[in-house]
Amino acid sequence: MEDTTANVIAIATVINLIVLIIVSRIIFRLTEPFFLILGASIAAIFAVIGFYFIRRNNHTRRRKLETIIASEGKELRIEYSFLRKVAGLPTKFRFKELEQATENWKYLIGKGASGSVFKGVLIDGTEVAVKRIQHGEERGEKEFRSEIAAIASVQHVNLVRLIGYCIQNNNLHFLVYDFIPNGGLSNWIFTSSSSVINNNFTGCLSWKQRLNVAIDVAKALAYLHHDCRSKVLHLDVKPENILLDTNYNAIVSDFGISKLMKRDDSRILTSMRGTRGYIAPEWLLGSGISEKSDVFSYGIVLLELIGGRRSVKAINVDGDGARRKYRYEYFPQIVTEKLKSGTIMEVVDQRMLDLEQTGQIDEDEVKKLVHVALWCIQHKPRRRPSMVEVVKWLEGRTTVEEPPETTMMVVDLLSIAKGEDGGWHNRNKKRKPGVVARVASQINGCLPLVGNNVSTSRSKSFTYSMSIISPR
Numbered sequence: 502m503e504d505t506t507a508n509v510i511a512i513a514t515v516i517n518l519i520v521l522i523i524v525s526r527i528i529f530r531l532t533e534p535f536f537l538i539l540g541a542s543i544a545a546i547f548a549v550i551g552f553y554f555i556r557r558n559n560h561t562r563r564r565k566l567e568t569i570i571a572s573e574g575k576e577l578r579i580e581y582s583f584l585r586k587v588a589g590l591p592t593k594f595r596f597k598e599l600e601q602a603t604e605n606w607k608y609l610i611g612k613g614a615s616g617s618v619f620k621g622v623l624i625d626g627t628e629v630a631v632k633r634i635q636h637g638e639e640r641g642e643k644e645f646r647s648e649i650a651a652i653a654s655v656q657h658v659n660l661v662r663l664i665g666y667c668i669q670n671n672n673l674h675f676l677v678y679d680f681i682p683n684g685g686l687s688n689w690i691f692t693s694s695s696s697v698i699n700n701n702f703t704g705c706l707s708w709k710q711r712l713n714v715a716i717d718v719a720k721a722l723a724y725l726h727h728d729c730r731s732k733v734l735h736l737d738v739k740p741e742n743i744l745l746d747t748n749y750n751a752i753v754s755d756f757g758i759s760k761l762m763k764r765d766d767s768r769i770l771t772s773m774r775g776t777r778g779y780i781a782p783e784w785l786l787g788s789g790i791s792e793k794s795d796v797f798s799y800g801i802v803l804l805e806l807i808g809g810r811r812s813v814k815a816i817n818v819d820g821d822g823a824r825r826k827y828r829y830e831y832f833p834q835i836v837t838e839k840l841k842s843g844t845i846m847e848v849v850d851q852r853m854l855d856l857e858q859t860g861q862i863d864e865d866e867v868k869k870l871v872h873v874a875l876w877c878i879q880h881k882p883r884r885r886p887s888m889v890e891v892v893k894w895l896e897g898r899t900t901v902e903e904p905p906e907t908t909m910m911v912v913d914l915l916s917i918a919k920g921e922d923g924g925w926h927n928r929n930k931k932r933k934p935g936v937v938a939r940v941a942s943q944i945n946g947c948l949p950l951v952g953n954n955v956s957t958s959r960s961k962s963f964t965y966s967m968s969i970i971s972p973r
């Protein structure tokens with residue numbers, strides 16, 4: 502377009518000049534003014550031609566540059582998206598893409614404190630689990646941020662991969678994960694679980710599968726605690742957050758309340774969250790947490806893997822409705838007693854024993870796992886092993902010694918949602934360490950593990966019940 506304009510101007514100027522010369526020749530008959538006008542006209546012609554060439558030259562150079570920049574930009578974009586994929590960096594999805602992937606939120610696969618999880622398929626065929634986080638629910642914005650911060654920087658075969666995220670508006674966020682086909686471990690070790698919604702994947706894991714799960718989870722935690730730039734504390738290790746893939750390999754998920762900790766720090770102070778039954782005593786007492794708090798939760802999960810039951814079981818002993826009274830059974834205490842009396846096989850999941858046809862589970866193997874678990878749930882964090890040590894014990898690379906007896910502390914809210922399996926379930930996760938500390942200081946000596954009145958509703962006021970079992 503600019504070229505054509507410049508050509509027209511040049512031609513028009515030349516025609517003008519010719520006309521001017523002819524007119525001047527007739528009027529001025531080759532007088533002095535004629536030559537002056539001629540000179541000026543020739544200068545004008547050169548100016549126009551020069552201007553034309555300079556413009557043309559600039560224009561060509563600009564176009565060349567634009568082509569180079571465009572191709573380099575494209576290359577950079579390709580390289581960037583490749584690097585994101587290789588580095589496992591999460592992609593930002595549009596809400597519409599997620600609506601299409603989940604067929605308008607058709608398949609609900611799980612529900613937690615912070616939102617619901619739906620199954621979906623991305624355009625490229627990748628199966629995903631989309632977690633919808635509605636702010637205003639128990640967790641929310643904070644969970645969304647900490648989950649992205651923690652998981653975006655870690656990559657391990659036993660950790661769930663965050664594929665992407667989506668921010669629809671201020672109070673509706675989404676996290677997109679790899680879909681893990683066999684769902685939560687809780688569905689495979691407990692007889693029934695309230696967490697099962699549209700999920701048919703339940704059953705009973707064999708001893709070998711349970712041992713593999715224990716090793717996988719230990720490896721994932723060892724990686725988070727020792728191999729990342731900052732220590733990553735998961736802080737919500739429990740069977741619901743351990744997913745199983747098609748081959749029953751364990752994948753640790755849900756980084757909603759995880760925390761990053763500097764390598765040099767030995768502990769951090771943070772408000773108490775987590776799930777009842779799995780929370781380490783130091784958190785309940787407000788004395789600061791560390792990677793050893795994950796080790797404690799892991800120890801509880803290990804015992805639950807062996808026994809196929811929750812660590813705390815509320816058994817209705819008297820009354821009904823709001824007046825119901827419960828007796829609590831604390832599985833770690835039962836295990837300790839059975840170990841002492843030489844009857845450890847009595848704590849092993851009966852379903853699994855039936856499956857394996859008694860005799861196929863080696864008692865020494867059971868003892869080894871129990872020892873590891875009891876080391877992990879030592880009351881004093883410094884007595885607990887590192888997850889690296891746990892991996893070595895489980896893989897048989899080093900021998901695990903018999904653990905010392907330990908104080909066991911059971912602290913929880915009075916408002917308990919009792920599940921079908923008699924276990925405590927995932928409600929009222931926020932607690933106040935200050936309150937716990939006060940309750941703890943009132944306890945003088947040891948309390949027997951006894952029942953309380955239990956309300957099944959969600960309580961807004963935080964009341965604590967605490968029992969301490971000390972070694973005899």
Ligand SMILES: Nc1ncnc2c1ncn2[C@@H]1O[C@H](COP(=O)(O)OP(=O)(O)OP(=O)(O)O)[C@@H](O)[C@H]1O
Pocket residue numbers: 610611612613614615616617618630632661678679680681682684685696737741742744754755757927
């Ligand atoms: N990537 C996944 N693949 C398959 N199922 C999943 C996946 N992520 C979660 N689920 C299912 O959804 C359930 C709830 O998910 P999740 O625990 O992450 O939600 P949540 O709100 O963080 O729960 P909570 O905070 O109470 O632990 C899980 O127990 C599991 O059954």
